[in-house]
Amino acid sequence: GFYGKFGGAYIPEMLHPNIEELKDNYEQIIATEEFQDQFRSLLKDYVGRPTPLYFASRLSEKYAAKIYLKREDLCHTGAHKVNNTIGQIILAKKLGKKRIIAETGAGQHGVATATVCALMGMDCTVYMGELDIQRQRPNVERMKILGATVVPATSGSKTLKDATNEAMRQWINNPVDTHYIIGSVVGPHPYPEMVARFQSVISEEIKSQLLEKEGRENPDLVIACVGGGSNAAGAFYHYYNTPEVRLIAAEAAGLGVSSGKSAATTALGTMGILHGSKTLLMQTDDGQVVEPHSISAGLDYPGIGPVHAHLFDSGRGEFVAVEDEDAMKAGIELSRLEGIIPAIESAHAFHALNMISFKKDDVIVINLSGRGDKDLDTYIKWGGY
Numbered sequence: 213g214f215y216g217k218f219g220g221a222y223i224p225e226m227l228h229p230n231i232e233e234l235k236d237n238y239e240q241i242i243a244t245e246e247f248q249d250q251f252r253s254l255l256k257d258y259v260g261r262p263t264p265l266y267f268a269s270r271l272s273e274k275y276a277a278k279i280y281l282k283r284e285d286l287c288h289t290g291a292h293k294v295n296n297t298i299g300q301i302i303l304a305k306k307l308g309k310k311r312i313i314a315e316t317g318a319g320q321h322g323v324a325t326a327t328v329c330a331l332m333g334m335d336c337t338v339y340m341g342e343l344d345i346q347r348q349r350p351n352v353e354r355m356k357i358l359g360a361t362v363v364p365a366t367s368g369s370k371t372l373k374d375a376t377n378e379a380m381r382q383w384i385n386n387p388v389d390t391h392y393i394i395g396s397v398v399g400p401h402p403y404p405e406m407v408a409r410f411q412s413v414i415s416e417e418i419k420s421q422l423l424e425k426e427g428r429e430n431p432d433l434v435i436a437c438v439g440g441g442s443n444a445a446g447a448f449y450h451y452y453n454t455p456e457v458r459l460i461a462a463e464a465a466g467l468g469v470s471s472g473k474s475a476a477t478t479a480l481g482t483m484g485i486l487h488g489s490k491t492l493l494m495q496t497d498d499g500q501v502v503e504p505h506s507i508s509a510g511l512d513y514p515g516i517g518p519v520h521a522h523l524f525d526s527g528r529g530e531f532v533a534v535e536d537e538d539a540m541k542a543g544i545e546l547s548r549l550e551g552i553i554p555a556i557e558s559a560h561a562f563h564a565l566n567m568i569s570f571k572k573d574d575v576i577v578i579n580l581s582g583r584g585d586k587d588l589d590t591y592i593k594w595g596g597y
């Protein structure tokens with residue numbers, strides 16, 4: 213359960229039974245043909261996989277490269293999060309769980325969880341920071357329409373970190389009949405590994421689609437935004453051990469890395485424990501979590517998944533920090549060049565094109581993690597279009 217020196221399961225004693233049960237069972241359950249058949253057929257017929265790998269010709273012209281977009285925005289529910297919730301809901305049923313809890317920031321994971329709970333007839337409670345309830349209103353209402361209960365997290369910065377704290381607290385109090393569907397590659401082992409494996413369908417498809425379109429499985433660069441890091445973990449997964457593929461992670465700089473209002477964890481973080489995992493997090497000298505800031509709820513998180521802490525520490529990954537303003541402009545640019553309005557989280561990955569060097573005609577895959585519908589209010593308030 214370690215990625216270099218990061219990872220592990222540093223959890224309160226009372227959470228041990230839940231985590232042990234998961235650790236002892238998940239591998240053999242997902243290895244069964246029954247699980248795989250159900251997982252793969254739901255991904256195909258319910259989520260709509262494989263998602264297209266779309267050649268963005270006008271974007272490619274502008275950046276003088278061959279840019280493909282992996283269209284996770286076209287998954288059912290509008291983002292990559294559902295790849296993970298499908299896997300975890302099948303697992304939860306196999307473990308005989310009756311109720312599901314989840315945290316959410318952008319509301320996409322919340323919607324993806326409410327969706328699979330409706331699909332499987334399971335009770336669903338989603339914890340969401342009060343600030344995020346306001347800035348991702350469409351997703352709050354979607355969760356309720358889907359039958360989930362949305363519980364506001366009112367502590368701290370009232371964003372993703374606080375929702376995660378609340379969900380963990382609830383899980384400790386309701387261990388036996390409840391499964392906690394964590395929405396990113398964060399949390400105690402085995403969550404980061406399990407979520408990455410469910411999301412790895414993204415790079416599995418990229419390899420075969422690129423072979424078909426470019427006669428090669430490996431692009432020169434893969435670019436993805438990183439909040440906890442699940443869409444990036446999925447897009448990078450089958451390329452980790454292929455050094456000729458550059459892995460570019462776009463974090464949220466918020467108002468700027470040195471502004472005091474940022475979520476650029478690899479730039480500002482130090483090693484510590486967050487949500488049960490040893491990783492990099494933004495913390496004061498005495499280990500208090502520093503409140504993050506990002507215009508995008510899904511990247512507004514003071515930590516990062518241990519797999520990405522290791523990618524950063526080992527130098528295998530290239531990390532850039534994209535400011536709010538630049539992300540919003542990138543979202544508008546994609547809309548005007550390719551007719552796709554991206555989630556603001558995903559827009560951060562597009563601005564990375566202006567921050568890294570690459571050769572003319574390099575083959576670049578950008579993971580378009582979600583669609584922009586949920587962010588209409590933020591685009592309207594920003595007004596720069």
Ligand SMILES: CC/C=C(/N=C/c1c(COP(=O)(O)O)cnc(C)c1O)C(=O)O
Binds near residue numbers: 320321511
């Ligand atoms: C699990 C908490 C994160 C959420 N979303 C994060 C997110 C992210 C960042 O999350 P990761 O992929 O896990 O880094 C990227 N793109 C979209 C469209 C997102 O919604 C959520 O609650 O929906």
